[in-house]
Amino acid sequence: MKHKSRQPKNTVGNNFSEKSQTYLLIHAHALFSSLGRMARNSFTSAMTIIVMAIAISLASGFYLLVVNMQQLTGEIESTNQISLFLKANVSDNAGKQLADKIRSDKRVGKVLVITKEQALAEFKTYSGFGDALDILDKNPLPTVIQVLPVDSLHDMKTIKSLMIEFNQLPKVDFSQLDMQWIQRLQSMMQIMQRGVFILALLLGFAVIVITGNTIRLELQNRQDEVLIAKLVGATHAFIQRPFLYTGFWLGFISGLVAWALVTVIMFILQSPIEKLSILYDGSFDLSYFGFMDVISLLSISSLLSMAGAWIVLHYQLQQIQPK
Amino acid sequence: MLKFDHVSKRYPDAGDALLNVSFHLKPGEMAFLTGHSGAGKSTLLKLIAMMELSTRGNILLDGQNLNKITENQIPYIRRKLGLIFQDNKLLQDRTIFDNVALPLIVSGYGYQEVGRRVRAALDKVGLLGKEKKYPFALSGGEQQRVGIARAVINKPRVILADEPTGNLDPTLSAEVMHLFEQFQKVGVTVLIASHDVDLLSQMGHRILTLDHGQLKGS
Numbered sequence: 001m002k003h004k005s006r007q008p009k010n011t012v013g014n015n016f017s018e019k020s021q022t023y024l025l026i027h028a029h030a031l032f033s034s035l036g037r038m039a040r041n042s043f044t045s046a047m048t049i050i051v052m053a054i055a056i057s058l059a060s061g062f063y064l065l066v067v068n069m070q071q072l073t074g075e076i077e078s079t080n081q082i083s084l085f086l087k088a089n090v091s092d093n094a095g096k097q098l099a100d101k102i103r104s105d106k107r108v109g110k111v112l113v114i115t116k117e118q119a120l121a122e123f124k125t126y127s128g129f130g131d132a133l134d135i136l137d138k139n140p141l142p143t144v145i146q147v148l149p150v151d152s153l154h155d156m157k158t159i160k161s162l163m164i165e166f167n168q169l170p171k172v173d174f175s176q177l178d179m180q181w182i183q184r185l186q187s188m189m190q191i192m193q194r195g196v197f198i199l200a201l202l203l204g205f206a207v208i209v210i211t212g213n214t215i216r217l218e219l220q221n222r223q224d225e226v227l228i229a230k231l232v233g234a235t236h237a238f239i240q241r242p243f244l245y246t247g248f249w250l251g252f253i254s255g256l257v258a259w260a261l262v263t264v265i266m267f268i269l270q271s272p273i274e275k276l277s278i279l280y281d282g283s284f285d286l287s288y289f290g291f292m293d294v295i296s297l298l299s300i301s302s303l304l305s306m307a308g309a310w311i312v313l314h315y316q317l318q319q320i321q322p323k
Numbered sequence: 324m325l326k327f328d329h330v331s332k333r334y335p336d337a338g339d340a341l342l343n344v345s346f347h348l349k350p351g352e353m354a355f356l357t358g359h360s361g362a363g364k365s366t367l368l369k370l371i372a373m374m375e376l377s378t379r380g381n382i383l384l385d386g387q388n389l390n391k392i393t394e395n396q397i398p399y400i401r402r403k404l405g406l407i408f409q410d411n412k413l414l415q416d417r418t419i420f421d422n423v424a425l426p427l428i429v430s431g432y433g434y435q436e437v438g439r440r441v442r443a444a445l446d447k448v449g450l451l452g453k454e455k456k457y458p459f460a461l462s463g464g465e466q467q468r469v470g471i472a473r474a475v476i477n478k479p480r481v482i483l484a485d486e487p488t489g490n491l492d493p494t495l496s497a498e499v500m501h502l503f504e505q506f507q508k509v510g511v512t513v514l515i516a517s518h519d520v521d522l523l524s525q526m527g528h529r530i531l532t533l534d535h536g537q538l539k540g541s
Contacts, residue, residue: 022433228412231372232426232473233402236395322374 211308251305330380358533405474
């Protein structure tokens with residue numbers, strides 16, 4: 001390391017803090033000059049950032065979708081209930097009496113009666129057939145008793161025996177367990193989760209390639225500068241530094257834009273999703289990105305982008321040699 | 324300071340550019356490298372600047388054998404050199420200050436030191452006060468002197484100049500050559516490639532003549 005001995009003898013003294021200060025200044029300069037350079041080529045930078053932001057927002061948007069779906073199915077899981085549809089001729093009062101009887105069973109946790117009027121009102125509100133239903137002179141809907149077994153999730157035996165007993169009750173038309181479709185939903189969720197994971201990998205790869213290509217073009221445009229810097233003794237690390245910072249900015253700003261995009265999309269989706277969650281009797285709160293999510297989103301997009309820049313620099317800087 | 328020991332350079336498709344070249348420049352010595360175009364002047368300078376590698380023989384710069392330098396060490400070798408080119412190789416979109424400061428920035432000098440040294444170097448070449456101008460705003464002779472300021476700012480042990488007066492009229496050429504003599508007087512080894520034989524012979528320094536890649540007399 002002979003060059004160390006040829007470092008400058010500064011007027012203030014060539015001590016450690018001076019050196020680290022200079023080092024920080026060099027980095028700060030590279031950081032902000034690369035941002036300034038991007039601002040000067042604002043059109044090109046904006047195009048790249050938009051493409052990357054779309055890729056990142058797709059990946060992170062689907063991730064958020066999965067998180068919300070998990071939350072939704074999580075809620076359904078905890079209300080794994082049996083619905084008893086009573087025969088049409090059974091009155092609400094008779095239904096309530098039956099409900100009281102069922103409630104006294106030790107295996108049953110919670111019982112809720114939905115009267116014919118309640119059912120009709122709910123159906124009118126959410127089905128979209130509101131006016132059409134007015135034509136009917138009679139309420140066709142049955143009284144429904146919702147039964148939540150004590151250990152609804154794990155004790156399948158009890159649930160099955162309960163079902164058999166309920167089906168034998170004379171007032172019950174049929175009973176329905178919301179289990180099967182939950183299982184189907186869960187396996188669909190697993191497929192979706194995996195799909196989103198693969199999609200995120202592909203889009204992450206796209207971010208690497210997009211930055212790589214942008215940096216390659218930038219390197220071509222600044223070839224003279226690289227050549228002259230090499231001739232006056234610039235190291236590989238020195239030359240690649242501003243380009244790496246350009247990569248960082250591309251990723252960081254794209255991450256910010258993607259975050260904004262996803263938030264706007266979620267905002268647009270919020271009210272229909274809330275309506276849907278009411279249909280499922282859920283008090284479902286839509287999950288947005290939390291603080292840590294935003295931090296990881298920005299870190300991942302910056303790191304991927306820097307990786308893309310680094311790979312291109314590693315190969316291309318070797319090619320640019322003064323002749 | 325600079326020693327060529329039976330150095331040859333052969334290009335795969337163009338044959339021998341240099342053949343068995345040996346010479347030795349002492350610290351503080353100034354020499355001219357001359358010869359017809361294509362005689363190998365530029366190739367010889369490129370070997371010292373590690374822009375090319377010799378095919379045979381050894382080149383010693385400040386005691387270091389350039390054949391044994393790794394890729395990662397090249398920047399530190401180049402920091403011992405001040406390179407001057409016929410076409411200046413200035414960055415057109417940077418100010419004179421930034422152009423001259425580049426070798427210091429690259430070596431990690433602090434801002435105060437950079438500012439002080441840039442002004443000193445520009446003063447030396449008579450361009451103090453033009454720091455904020457861009458290269459295109461300067462005349463050819465001034466641009467060449469900016470190139471010289473950039474080459475000497477790192478206090479190099481050796482200055483290499485490839486046709487530094489190629490684009491200049493005789494008066495300016497003489498001025499530039501006298502500038503080089505001033506650096507030589509403070510102990511810098513100077514090697515200048517030029518075909519301006521009239522000017523060279525007036526100056527009374529050692530002349531290395533290349534002919535088809537071979538050294539004729541020194």
